[in-house]
Amino acid sequence: MRKDKFQDLQTPCLIVDRAKMLTNIHRMKNHLTSLGVSLRPHVKTTKSVEIIKLLFEGGTGPITVSTLREAEYFFEGGFTDIMYAVGIVPAKLGRVKKLIEAGAGIRLILDSLDVAQSLVDYGVTHQVIFDVLIEIDCDMHRAGLSPDDPQILDIAGLLEGSSASNFMGFMTHAGESYNCETTEAIRKHSHIERDAVVQAVKYTQQSGIYSRIVSAGSTPTARFADDLTGVTEVRAGVFVFQDLFQAGLGVCDIDDIALSVLTMVIGHKKNQNRLIIDAGGMALSKDRGTAHQKQDRLFGLVCSADDGKLIPNLIVEAANQEHGMITSLAGEINFDDFPIGTLLRILPNHACMTAAAHSCYHIIDGNQVVADIWPRCQGW
């Protein structure tokens, strides 16, 4: 483990403030412990075995993945209880089978009787047993069945009755919590999530079918949940890093954001009151999630590299592929404060998308680089 200064890093690159990340992790774990539910972190944000092992205090635990590549990568990293939280399709069962045969416990999700039938047929033919949850739609955000949809009984009955599948329970995701304007509204969405899966559990129990996993979550609803009775586990991902979008929702403070892009001032455009940096749309992502929030953060806020403190009024106002343009929202930039070569940190709108542009993290403690390099998995 090398001890390096920022000056030794090639910009642009991802840096993670270890202390802030650990605080974010502990806050979420303590909150969920107080609610009596377990955490199944969604690793789609960090895609880092090292970071998720930090979350599990050096060990492993149940995780959520968004791609089969993540499932394979984390299984290689020692994780065995893996929920693939995107609807399974028959064409992907071959990769799942390989993981199961290697010893992984893969929890699949689906919301279609046709897919359930194909899965069961595949399992019988290929002598593999799939663990399956039914996806519930709690807010018309994305996929899933309504909790009172009669198909639920057909699917659960099919999965329960087949030798090629185990019916595990229900999962849902309150994607609409991302559009809330108040923390009270987010809390209501945590109730909506809970009520949707609990309703589905009761519905199937009436037919003698029992759920082992009752899974709900998103970072906002997890943060403001106050009663998760009936839910067994919460899925959340971005809380590990937090980002400007979560800060805009009130889920965290800007100072909690643990992920940033280290960048260098590469030009002065004095007649436009702009600093040019070497982090553009490629390094920051083009995500503009904050565009619809009360405070639009454009392409990110600017911090001092050394101490990570926000530099008031500076903002990344435009992003070409490899150029970012920083301006001031209040008066003239003092260009002497930012000579060419100055290092800065950019806080991202959306940590998942920004991190995805990079192949690794540099972990920092204060202004020391303490772990160089923690890899991320990429692709599908």
Added chain:
Amino acid sequence: MRKDKFQDLQTPCLIVDRAKMLTNIHRMKNHLTSLGVSLRPHVKTTKSVEIIKLLFEGGTGPITVSTLREAEYFFEGGFTDIMYAVGIVPAKLGRVKKLIEAGAGIRLILDSLDVAQSLVDYGVTHQVIFDVLIEIDCDMHRAGLSPDDPQILDIAGLLEGSSASNFMGFMTHAGESYNCETTEAIRKHSHIERDAVVQAVKYTQQSGIYSRIVSAGSTPTARFADDLTGVTEVRAGVFVFQDLFQAGLGVCDIDDIALSVLTMVIGHKKNQNRLIIDAGGMALSKDRGTAHQKQDRLFGLVCSADDGKLIPNLIVEAANQEHGMITSLAGEINFDDFPIGTLLRILPNHACMTAAAHSCYHIIDGNQVVADIWPRCQGW
């Protein structure tokens, strides 16, 4: 070289229609040949040695890069005449020096006397000679000096007079051409680009300093340029693939777009008139460049996988990390036409950003996969 069907590919993935790409390449090369200028393709779009070698009919030629990683990757791939078209900073000269010492001809750009002085000092100290162009700002889009800025004479004089640098000429980029509403306006921007660099050339000639490279370009201005007198070379990148943004500008037809994301229908959301696909914001990018054009393409248009034909009225209206949501702009989707497992191609808003999410291309000819796999370079 394997002959595969789409069904053998893991979705989501990038596919490139070879015939369309070759047509795009030939059209641009023929146009620039007719204008008497050479093409220095910007490889930031494709980041593929194989594709750029195809452009040079199996050989190599002058290229433009947006990162030093691209420079290193293409140099390993046999390319030696490389313009790094992002302002150089002293901290990056070490990597440039290594490339030069290995035999690469790296053309750097800058727009600051301070940086020029640092570069010359570095060259003297480390016994390396840098080839340098001055970046000209033709439209207040990004970086560069105005063509009548007196600093130009100071910088050109310093570079010309030092044993550690060769002054090569001028370059500019009409980024504002991306905001044009008519092809006539784009043509005017090609004149603005030309006039800016030619003015700078004449300005320095008055002091006896001559330019060897006079470089301008963007895909839109290259496409509609009609007179490039005084310009020696054009830089353009996205024309190889084209995309919905370029189609919106009138630079190409939608049917010319050679790059798409192969994706699979993974769900039906009939109560929302939506198909769910396995290409979300991660596979398509969150680029919403068409949002400000006359026709907003949201997150992309939808084509049949087999023949690549546009499916009328279907559009990707939302993109979560690994879920895309397709709806119809005219009436109900006939879900029987798109059973779960159906493959589709999604045309991207911005080819550079979409391609960047992937590590390789699958090259297709009709509905045959003819080259599996052409890698892309990633990172910085």
